[in-house]
Amino acid sequence: MGPRRHDPAAVAAVAQALTPLAADGLRLLVNPEERRRLSRDAYDYSPVLAARLAAAEAELVVRPVTVEQVKAVAAACAHHHVPITMRGAGTGNYGQAVPLLGGVLLTMTGLQAVRSATTDCFTAEAGCRLVAIDEALAPHGAEQRLLPSTYRTATIGGFVAGGSGGIGSVAWGFLRDPGNVLGMEIITVEPQPRRRQLMGDAAAPLNHAYGTNGIIVAVTLPTAPLRRWRELLVAMPGLEQGLALADQLRTAALPIKELSLYDQQIAAMVRPLQGGVAGIGGCRLIAVVAAEAMETVKETLAHHDARLLLQRPQTAAGSLRELTWNHTTLHARAADPAWTYLQLQLPPEPAAVLQALGRQQGEDLAWHLEVVRSQGEARWAALPLLRWQGADALAAVMEAAQALGCTLFNPHVITVEDGGLGVVDGDQVQAKQAYDPAGLLNPGKLRGWLERGASA
Numbered sequence: 543m544g545p546r547r548h549d550p551a552a553v554a555a556v557a558q559a560l561t562p563l564a565a566d567g568l569r570l571l572v573n574p575e576e577r578r579r580l581s582r583d584a585y586d587y588s589p590v591l592a593a594r595l596a597a598a599e600a601e602l603v604v605r606p607v608t609v610e611q612v613k614a615v616a617a618a619c620a621h622h623h624v625p626i627t628m629r630g631a632g633t634g635n636y637g638q639a640v641p642l643l644g645g646v647l648l649t650m651t652g653l654q655a656v657r658s659a660t661t662d663c664f665t666a667e668a669g670c671r672l673v674a675i676d677e678a679l680a681p682h683g684a685e686q687r688l689l690p691s692t693y694r695t696a697t698i699g700g701f702v703a704g705g706s707g708g709i710g711s712v713a714w715g716f717l718r719d720p721g722n723v724l725g726m727e728i729i730t731v732e733p734q735p736r737r738r739q740l741m742g743d744a745a746a747p748l749n750h751a752y753g754t755n756g757i758i759v760a761v762t763l764p765t766a767p768l769r770r771w772r773e774l775l776v777a778m779p780g781l782e783q784g785l786a787l788a789d790q791l792r793t794a795a796l797p798i799k800e801l802s803l804y805d806q807q808i809a810a811m812v813r814p815l816q817g818g819v820a821g822i823g824g825c826r827l828i829a830v831v832a833a834e835a836m837e838t839v840k841e842t843l844a845h846h847d848a849r850l851l852l853q854r855p856q857t858a859a860g861s862l863r864e865l866t867w868n869h870t871t872l873h874a875r876a877a878d879p880a881w882t883y884l885q886l887q888l889p890p891e892p893a894a895v896l897q898a899l900g901r902q903q904g905e906d907l908a909w910h911l912e913v914v915r916s917q918g919e920a921r922w923a924a925l926p927l928l929r930w931q932g933a934d935a936l937a938a939v940m941e942a943a944q945a946l947g948c949t950l951f952n953p954h955v956i957t958v959e960d961g962g963l964g965v966v967d968g969d970q971v972q973a974k975q976a977y978d979p980a981g982l983l984n985p986g987k988l989r990g991w992l993e994r995g996a997s998a
């Protein structure tokens with residue numbers, strides 16, 4: 543039997559089974575407002591998803607504080623066939639943590655221990671905030687390799703299950719690249735849940751699977767050497783000069799953690815990109831570089847007609863980090879909610895694509911580019927802002943981008959596969975069979991599982 547949809551009696555039975563654990567810190571949240579709030583994530587950047595997901599809501603939110611309590615939740619839900627949707631901080635963008643069939647929303651923010659931190663790696667419970675992990679690593683001269691721009695709020699479990707990369711991707715690629723996640727501890731969803739340690743390849747199918755195929759209770763990730771990072775905001779006359787400058791910076795022998803470009807329209811719209819200096823037009827580049835690289839960077843800027851608007855040590859709060867990656871979209875939407883966005887990997891020579899799409903879309907498209915390492919090579923990823931003009935217009939832009947050689951990671955769809963390369967990953971489906979045989983975890987988000995069901 544598969545998951546029951548919106549079955550109040552079954553959910554009540556789960557709540558009853560879990561109530562005794564409240565004495566040990568487990569929380570059961572039934573308040574409708576709280577349930578509604580926690581049943582959402584940041585999907586409203588997509589008007590398509592906003593319309594599709596607005597009504598989805600869990601009947602019960604459960605917040606365990608120990609692994610044993612997670613097991614109890616899994617057992618109760620398996621016993622009563624109640625769907626479970628996992629939640630970290632709920633900052634995902636694609637409705638990843640939205641419970642399509644209702645049931646239990648399992649929020650992991652109560653599992654916060656950093657179990658171990660060394661120079662080489664760390665093991666942290668899933669609900670641990672990324673910022674807390676760096677605090678634990680700092681005394682060991684280490685830091686995390688990859689951070690989403692939601693660094694201050696996101697959990698490590700949510701990042702591994704739902705995120706992809708971000709600050710650090712210029713050097714370390716993406717979370718799915720072999721070597722960026724060393725292992726996971728998971729709980730299976732069965733009447734007698736098992737606690738499994740998945741190391742190396744065994745953990746890969748749960749990486750970026752939206753919590754569809756296992757409850758992650760802890761992860762082990764490798765670290766990078768801790769550096770004194772400095773963040774820079776640079777003004778450039780145009781995108782072309784920005785591309786050339788970024789190319790020179792990334793090919794020099796400089797430790798770089800972030801390199802991103804914003805066209806004139808974005809620079810004018812997102813106020814912090816003006817750097818507190820009035821009347822300077824043009825594009826912007828954000829770079830995060832090691833302190834010892836600063837002199838070389840300044841010399842490079844001088845050769846590129848670039849003006850340094852701001853430089854300062856990178857800190858946890860108030861950082862330029864919160865202008866990069868999908869924070870750019872957030873700021874643009876704050877200025878004008880008609881903006882939505884796309885996620886692309888550009889072909890190796892991106893200039894022609896930028897020009898062609900720019901010509902087609904005019905002021906309805908604005909370029910935000912990020913340098914990333916993809917399969918060992920430096921590439922440009924793009925999160926262009928797009929003025930919402932309806933689903934057909936959106937589809938036409940996506941088609942045009944693909945025809946120009948871009949790889950699309952569609953942020954307007956809800957399944958793991960459709961937000962990725964569009965293909966079913968058999969290992970993810972097999973992992974679901976092994977760790978969630980009744981298909982209770984985040985139903986509706988793993989297309990391979992649904993299609994397998996249809997053909998069975």
Ligand SMILES: Cc1cc2nc3c(=O)[nH]c(=O)nc-3n(C[C@H](O)[C@H](O)[C@H](O)COP(=O)(O)OP(=O)(O)OC[C@H]3O[C@@H](n4cnc5c(N)ncnc54)[C@H](O)[C@@H]3O)c2cc1C
Pocket residue numbers: 583584627628629630631632633634635638639650668669689690691692695696697698699700701702703704705706707708709751752753754756757758759866867868869872984
């Ligand atoms: C402004 C903004 C900027 C962003 N920038 C970036 C960025 O730079 N890079 C990036 O990759 N993402 C980015 N994101 C998306 C998101 O913030 C990150 O992916 C973040 O790491 C998600 O963490 P979370 O704790 O909020 O996870 P949630 O949103 O709560 O969950 C994400 C997914 O993981 C699943 N999940 C959560 N916990 C578990 C668990 N313990 N076990 C199994 N499954 C689980 C959920 O079901 C969901 O499918 C951004 C989002 C916003 C709104």
